[in-house]
Amino acid sequence: MGKEEISNELKPYVPVVDMIARTFGKYCEVVLHDLSFPSRSVVYVANGHVTGREVGQPIHHLFTVVLKSRDFKDDSLCNYTIKNKKGEDIKSSTALIRNANGTVIGALCINYDTTVLEGANEFLQDLLAPSTRQEVKNGEETPDHVTEISNDLIKKIIGNSNPKDLNREQRVDLIEFMDKKGIFLIKGSVETVASMMDVSAVTIYSYLDAVKKRTSV
Numbered sequence: 001m002g003k004e005e006i007s008n009e010l011k012p013y014v015p016v017v018d019m020i021a022r023t024f025g026k027y028c029e030v031v032l033h034d035l036s037f038p039s040r041s042v043v044y045v046a047n048g049h050v051t052g053r054e055v056g057q058p059i060h061h062l063f064t065v066v067l068k069s070r071d072f073k074d075d076s077l078c079n080y081t082i083k084n085k086k087g088e089d090i091k092s093s094t095a096l097i098r099n100a101n102g103t104v105i106g107a108l109c110i111n112y113d114t115t116v117l118e119g120a121n122e123f124l125q126d127l128l129a130p131s132t133r134q135e136v137k138n139g140e141e142t143p144d145h146v147t148e149i150s151n152d153l154i155k156k157i158i159g160n161s162n163p164k165d166l167n168r169e170q171r172v173d174l175i176e177f178m179d180k181k182g183i184f185l186i187k188g189s190v191e192t193v194a195s196m197m198d199v200s201a202v203t204i205y206s207y208l209d210a211v212k213k214r215t216s217v
Contacts, residue, residue: 006043009099010034010106014044020110021046027116033059033107035096038157039177041107050113051084062107062153064182066094067146075104075145088115096149104149150186154178154193163197171197175207176214184208 006014010032017030029050033041042057053060066077076095084090091114097106161174175193183189190208194201 006032007034007036007105010043010097013097013106013108016108017044017046024112027113029053029111029113031109031111033109035059035104035106035153036156037160038153038181039160051082051090051111053111058177059107059153059181061092062094062181063150063185067150068182068185072143072146082111084113088113090114104152147186147188150183150189151192154183154189155196157183158193158196172207172210172214175204176211179208179211 013032017032021028021030026047027050029045029047031042031046031048031053032044034043035041039058040056041059042053042055045053045055048054061082065080065082066072069077069080071077071080075098076093078093080092082090082092091112092109094107094109096104097108099105157178158174161170163171163174166174178184178193183193190201190204194204197204
């Protein structure tokens with residue numbers, strides 16, 4: 001368990017994190033994110049040994065799994081599957097946190113190691129079985145509420161980096177971070193990023209090409 005400076009708006013969720021972890025035991029990891037700082041969003045973790053999550057790490061799976069899922073609704077996605085560092089299945093749920101103004105400021109994630117339950121009787125099968133459909137077809141329309149959340153997070157990522165003060169190499173670094181987090185899987189994200197960075201969409205694509213050249217080396 002670890003923590004760093006937590007905003008006043010998110011502090012009330014710390015006891016919730018501890019309560020969930022204590023209720024479901026050592027195989028249940030609970031993570032509190034401050035989405036004002038996507039590149040170091042993790043501010044509090046209980047039972048971090050389950051997936052290795054640590055304070056100061058960036059967001060994971062929010063764009064690639066949660067926001068892209070057709071089952072994401074009411075600001076939450078429950079019972080989807082991710083992998084831990086050993087390649088084992090982890091049953092996860094994520095709920096976004098909004099402030100009094102309705103702005104998304106954080107996220108609460110539960111990661112449960114179900115491998116310890118394998119071989120249990122039928123009574124446990126409902127708990128083990130993920131029910132969320134994660135597949136999304138290319139070109140599928142993105143719901144308005146997902147676009148709103150995505151655009152807000154993109155704005156925070158770019159705003160925290162002050163792109164006008166960055167050279168080209170640093171801008172490519174910024175695009176690489178967003179690409180790794182799955183931001184460009186969201187329809188219209190290239191245009192959104194371009195607008196917020198005050199460059200053309202063609203420029204963003206050139207940065208993405210530079211990122212691909214880096215990873216292919």
